[in-house]
Amino acid sequence: MKKQSFVVVIFITMVTSIYALSLGDAPYSQKQAQGISILDSIDIKNTNLTLGKPFYTEIFEFPKSQNLGDSENSSSSSNATANSVYSFKGNGKLDSLQITATGSGNAVVREDGTNLLTGRALFTSPQNGTASYSFEALTNTTEKGIKTSLGTAFFDANATGNLESLKSTVGVYESYTDAAEGKGLFAMWHLKDLLPK
Numbered sequence: 001m002k003k004q005s006f007v008v009v010i011f012i013t014m015v016t017s018i019y020a021l022s023l024g025d026a027p028y029s030q031k032q033a034q035g036i037s038i039l040d041s042i043d044i045k046n047t048n049l050t051l052g053k054p055f056y057t058e059i060f061e062f063p064k065s066q067n068l069g070d071s072e073n074s075s076s077s078s079n080a081t082a083n084s085v086y087s088f089k090g091n092g093k094l095d096s097l098q099i100t101a102t103g104s105g106n107a108v109v110r111e112d113g114t115n116l117l118t119g120r121a122l123f124t125s126p127q128n129g130t131a132s133y134s135f136e137a138l139t140n141t142t143e144k145g146i147k148t149s150l151g152t153a154f155f156d157a158n159a160t161g162n163l164e165s166l167k168s169t170v171g172v173y174e175s176y177t178d179a180a181e182g183k184g185l186f187a188m189w190h191l192k193d194l195l196p197k
Contacts, residue, residue, distance in 0.1 A: 051172070054187040058101055060090025060175075061183050083108050086119075090186065097162060100124045101186075105135070115139040117149060129161030137173070147177040153188060 087104040105119020117137040124130050137151025153171040170191040177184035 051189040054173075055190050056092055056094045056099070056171075056186075056188040058090045058092025058099070058186040059183065060088045060092075060101065060186055062086060062088040062177075063182065088184075090184075092186065094123065094125075094163070097125050097127075097129075103135075107139070113140070115147075117151065121153070123163055123166070125162055127162050129159070129163035131159035131163040131166040132156045133166075133171075135173075137175075139177075145178070145180065147175075147179060147184075149173075149175045149177070151175075 084107045085104065086107060088102070090101045092099045092101055101121060101123055103119055103121030105117055107115045107117050109115055115138070117139055118135070120132065120134055122130065122132045133153045133155040135151050135153045137149040139147050139149040141147050151173055153173060155166045155169045155171070157168045159165070159167040171188045172191060173186060173188040175184055175186040
């Protein structure tokens, strides 16, 4: 008889627990049934994003002989796109630090005449700090022959020294390139504080 009473008590405890747990999920289940997502309760940050002053500016150079997506290389009778490889080096300021920047990438001419740029770059400080990143950008050419780019930079997690603060951060940038002179201007803004921790 004691064994049966113990089993009944265990059974009642289990039923009560399951019932209590199902009550805790009731609002979530009701939200799902009504087509409401948990994402509906999240406030979107930065709906009026203002970038302010860039944290990094640079003057860079590249070989004048480089083909930065010249559409003459693509066949007008096919959908082939012109690809070109490019490299650059520059000197800039990251906040108050002097930076040497080097990089290379690939430019692909798209059907609408813009270029898609992808590549890798490395920042180095005189104090042996390093920070590398991958980038992607869209480039267009003005009537005066200046190539303008708008892109994103995704910093790797291996930044060192006085550039360690760039670990796993995201930046947006713009650049202006004068292919005739082989020179350009570059500016980048941090987006590191946008994501919640």
